[in-house]
Amino acid sequence: MNSLKIKEIIKIKKENQYVKTIFFKYDENIKPGQFFMIWIPNVDEIPMSVSYIKRNIAAITFRDVGDATNKLFNFKIGDKIGIRGPYGNGFKLNREKIIFIGGGTGIATLAPAIENAYKKKFNIKIIIGFKNKNELFFDKRFGKLINNLYISTNDGSIGYHGNVTDLAKEIIKDEDCLIITCGPEIMMKKLFELFNTYQFQASLERYMKCAVGICGQCCVGHGLRVCLEGPVFDATMLKNIKDFGKYKRNESGNIKYF
């Protein structure tokens, strides 16, 4: 059984103007890339990747984009959230050379995988892209680990001027590496096309309800459940998901093109 647990917020970190991290006690196993369903009482229940995995603590890092995240954003230490999970498959760190490419809050999803790869002494590069320098977060967290941290901003206010796919094109040369990405789906799709001969893993987002693979809300491709068989899909699977980078289904199940 994997029932809802109520957690008290024990620490809050403001990553930037728009992004916060919320910490709570958690001592069961989580794989990097997995997510929780976060219940914000009276408001909503939403999926959130785990952004920190420590011995007794887990965290989520989120952007204030709507009702639920806004309420979360204004939560204080001691406030309570419900969590269920962890759900999904998580990343497979099955190569020693890994390039992580994150866009926006997708970076939160990558963070535990990056720290894991670092601990395993893998050869890693990190490329992260933002709109502008005010949106920057986790740069220090990653910078502490490695030198190979590449940043892009759309307006050039910090790092490479341009989007993350262009930066990636410049940096990635070694066909032998595994690319792991999380970010806007259009970005991931572009990367997938650019690096179509590479080992590739992308973490997808779809509207989620049950998160346990029965309601069918999050299905992509040939009936793959993002909540269960995903959110991480590899190149072989992505090739068969024709929705990838093209469309999502909304809460009603209607197709909405990106």
Add this chain to the structure above:
Amino acid sequence: MNSLKIKEIIKIKKENQYVKTIFFKYDENIKPGQFFMIWIPNVDEIPMSVSYIKRNIAAITFRDVGDATNKLFNFKIGDKIGIRGPYGNGFKLNREKIIFIGGGTGIATLAPAIENAYKKKFNIKIIIGFKNKNELFFDKRFGKLINNLYISTNDGSIGYHGNVTDLAKEIIKDEDCLIITCGPEIMMKKLFELFNTYQFQASLERYMKCAVGICGQCCVGHGLRVCLEGPVFDATMLKNIKDFGKYKRNESGNIKYF
């Protein structure tokens, strides 16, 4: 969970004109003195002590007294019964000197305890009473084990002429022994009064429905459930069961004096 299991009758033994033993496969633990609820489809479900406990086999031994036992009496090998249990506490063989006293079908209840005590090389005596020699059963089974087998019949057609309590009075001298008895409650009550300084265990019968201690049908004394805290009660408990040897409750819960 202790749910109903369907068992095929694998062997039937006619013990005498009125009594049969029915064997079925069973390989879980049973303590001597415990009982099963036996479902005879379309007829009834009745409590029956376990009369044989072997490695993979158990049996019940019963007298044809009414609808259910009559149907059972006419069952053939391959016919099916439902069983649930084993229920109840069973006997405690907590003395090395034991005298078993059985009356009528109560002897079936004692049999596995007798064999157990024999295996433990305890010093045992067996006293069994019947109406007449046609009712005799298990005498060979016990006779094989020990020499100290005493039989009484009311009409003297075999063994001691008289009832089992009189025979017991003649035989039992050693205050140091444990008396274990099963049979008509009046008989057991008489023994209890006769041997009121002895270690004593008696197995009681009450009308049973749930057999798991919730319906309250089988309660005696200060709310003791014969199906759960019994059917075996020791001297200390029996002293507090004022119904013992006096009255039973019928299916409706009305008191019926013996």
Add this chain to the structure above:
Amino acid sequence: MVFGGNLIDISAKIGSIKIKNPTILASGIMDQDAESIKRVFENGAGSIVTKSIGLKPKKGYLNPTFVELEHGILNAMGLPNPGINDFKQEIVKIKKYGIPVIGSIFGSTSKEFIDLALKMQKFGVDALELNMSCPHAKGYGLEIGSDPDLVYNIISNLKNTVKIPIFVKISSNLTDIIKLAKAIEDSKADGIVAINSIKAMKIDLTIRKPILSNKIGGYSGKAIKPIGIRCVYEISENVEIPIIGVGGITNGKDAIEYIMAGASAVQIGTGMYYRGIDIFNKICIEIKDWMENNNYKKLSDLIGVAHI
């Protein structure tokens, strides 16, 4: 004792009835005789409901009357009971022992209910529980308890006749539980007890037959708790009279969930099978522990908080 403000008050009140704690023995469980009832009381129950009693002795159904299931139990006892006259001696004893007791009665007509109620009152019970919800007794129970007009009439007549509080035990096997609850409130009953066991069946595959002799039985125990919670919640949204929650309670948290849904007290039946006769003491301790950990002092403060 009050040490450092550590006092936790779990006493309960159902209308005018006050009990030391909110756990009540449900009808039909180990409550056929005074001695059993005393034993349950000594194991911590705040009050006891008797077996449902009718005018005449009733054998109930033939065995099998009980089946254990994976997530609960199934029973079709068929309202066995010694009849109201024989039951007098039990009530008299129970009252001699000083146990707060609720007399459960069932009848098929208003007159039967009145006869039974008057006798129960005379014997000395503290309150009555009308069983209008037995899921498998023909002509009684649910067959009556599913007709709000009939229920209203029976209770109104009773309220004109007896003085002790009247609780009405209802079923979840209803299209519209709210309508019934309102009829009960309108009839001036003192409380609603919800829920009785739920109509269900178990078929044995090898024998190819329903196991219970009555075929259909009542499902109780852990599996039915979410249904009971829903009923109590819905009722409590719609009526003001006290509610006693029953169904699938096996631990302190279950009891608190019912109380938050709107129950003033709870009854425990099948839970005894899972946790033993001292389930009442256990649940009281668990309630207190939970309250202590969550900084609550009075259990009654939690009644219905899930509606706020």
Add this chain to the structure above:
Amino acid sequence: MVFGGNLIDISAKIGSIKIKNPTILASGIMDQDAESIKRVFENGAGSIVTKSIGLKPKKGYLNPTFVELEHGILNAMGLPNPGINDFKQEIVKIKKYGIPVIGSIFGSTSKEFIDLALKMQKFGVDALELNMSCPHAKGYGLEIGSDPDLVYNIISNLKNTVKIPIFVKISSNLTDIIKLAKAIEDSKADGIVAINSIKAMKIDLTIRKPILSNKIGGYSGKAIKPIGIRCVYEISENVEIPIIGVGGITNGKDAIEYIMAGASAVQIGTGMYYRGIDIFNKICIEIKDWMENNNYKKLSDLIGVAHI
């Protein structure tokens, strides 16, 4: 293949609909799009019921819409669906894949049902399932399915309009399921599907609130099987039309129990949560194994045997 008379026939027939095996995907489970439905079919389902579809796109309730419980699950999706027009492309694809599909529809008036039914028929579904039992949708589902007269009218009108078979999915949250079943039979419907999930609730103690955004949800999974079995048994005692059994089926024995109670086929929903998407294949194998061990050759010989 027939080797040594070893053939075990688990094909099923629901009125005029023939399917290769008796396991059908229940409505609302992984059946929002054609590709998911194809995947379930490839995992062994004999047929598939679509998500319940209405006239217009519907978002359903806000999350939480799902809670896992100890003995089952609770959901209050709120009938989310893309609307009948958008759903056309899914049905067309499903039929292109050659999958026997039952189109589930819900409406609040007879006219709505007719509009939906005509479209579903045009798109090519093999049969219709009328959802008259959703436990938590206001103005739909159970609110309609608890009124036998209304149900009779809606179905009669539909039977005059569409040609494909009509199955009617009903709830156990009824005072008198037999009355409803008879009204459905009288209306000339082709079969009854029983049961939908059961009205229930879960309150979180710390937050002190019902977890589901809709508060009340539908209880499904293992815990509800004995209730579903009872409903199918009761219905099958009283009507002649085929019954499809649903509720808490997780293995082959559960399916056989429903069939013995009177079901011609079964639907599986929550079971997928417990045993994965290939639960259909697994259950078919388990049914065959059981039949082999018990010397049965044709599953259809077992329909309703528990009544004999």
